[in-house]
Amino acid sequence: MYEKIQISNFKCFRDIEVKGLKRVNLIAGKNAVGKSALLEAIFLHCGAYNPRLTLIINAMRGVKVLKLGSSPWGETAWDSLFHRFNIQKPIEISALNSDYGARMLQFKLLRTLEDIGRVQELITLSQEGQLSLQPSIGATQVLELVSIGDEGSNSYYVFANEKGISQTPHPAPPFLTIFLTPKGSFAKDDVECYDGLVVQGQHERIMSYLKKFEPRIRRLASIQMGDERVLFADIGLKQMLPLSYASEGISRIAKYVINIAAAKGGVVLIDEIENGLHYSILGGVWRTIARAAQAYDVQVFATTHSRETIIAAHEVLSKEKSYDFTYHRLDRIDGDIKLVRYDKSDLGAAAETDFEVR
Secondary structure (H helix, E strand, C coil): CEEEEEEEEECCEEEEEECCCCCEEEEEECCCCCHHHHHHHHHHHHHCCCCCHHHHHHHHCCCCCEECCCCCCCCCCCHHHEHHHCCCCCEEEEEEECCCEEEEEEEEEECCHHHHHCCHHHCCCCCCCCCCEECCCCCCEEEEEEEEECCEEEEEEEEEECCEEEECCCCCCCCCEEEECCCCCCCHHHHHHHHHHHHCCCHHHHHHHHHCCCCCCCEEEEEEECCEEEEEEECCCCCCEEHHHHCHHHHHHHHHHHHHHHCCCCEEEECCCCCCCCHHHHHHHHHHHHHHHHHCCCEEEEEECCHHHHHHHHHHHCCCCCCCEEEEEEEEECCEEEEEEECHHHHHHHHHHCCCCC
16 A cells, blocks of 8 residues: 655645545635645556556546647647646656555656657557547657666657557556546446456455445446446336446445445545535445455545535544544645645544544
8 A cells, every 4th residue: 555655746735745534535625725636646556567557647627639749839739737737847746555665657748859769769659549649740849757666767658649649558556546537427337347356256246335325225236328338226116227326425425435346456536526426425435445445455535625525534433443544625825835744633623623634
């Protein structure tokens, strides 16, 4: 599991360190203080060797079309990832993981002809797996990722020009990471995860988690509808219903526990965890997430805007055998993002005195 993470020159973060991480970690703060950006930095670090994840996090924000070579300012697909667009300084994300040791990732734009020339022979643009591109005339843009870990230092590249996107080969990441965004409910990937759990005989445990919130659920089944498979629930009616029709809240909880189970031994990132959930069940949701994370050896990072979510997590997880939970709040102070960590006693006092901790 991650114990600490240091982030420099990434998005809104000039330099920030997150310490004292536990199995379940919650991050809050006002809008535009970097909650989602912190999850994105962790996501990049979990990838370890894959520079193309930088484009994937842009796509998750809705930036799916890259305008290459058409900007009068000469911008690249990656400029916005650098703090205050300072592309002269590399992005650095360093972390200590108790299972995999220390690793530093350094992301650097290659801007000079000399830098691009030394990797020219690596550029092999293929059509396979391309992102959507806006055709234009321009030079190839290159992002270099240097990954420094126990195996030494290695460089990996992603290239973009009017012909498409390509990257150099890279190893698989050391563990699986799943990033859940607040948009939408159940997706194709979630159904595939559930089908995989059925094959492994793990679906009954998922059902036991869900029945605590909806006792009427008898079984789940993925059913082909048109071009995709949809998860249906049997709740004792004449016929099964799509799970999201039966209950949006249960669908959201199912999404969380299914993906935690699928990411066994890895990391799950959840942006705006309270979306679609009534405040009255938040305690049960946190208990379920914590126990699923423990059962599948998964580390969870989540964000929230909700005080009820923070206090519910503290109160419920205080009653578990181990308080394997930490809460961090991000604040903008004098134009810089700072992080405040609350321990168990801090959150206990806040709950008793109605002190604001969001």
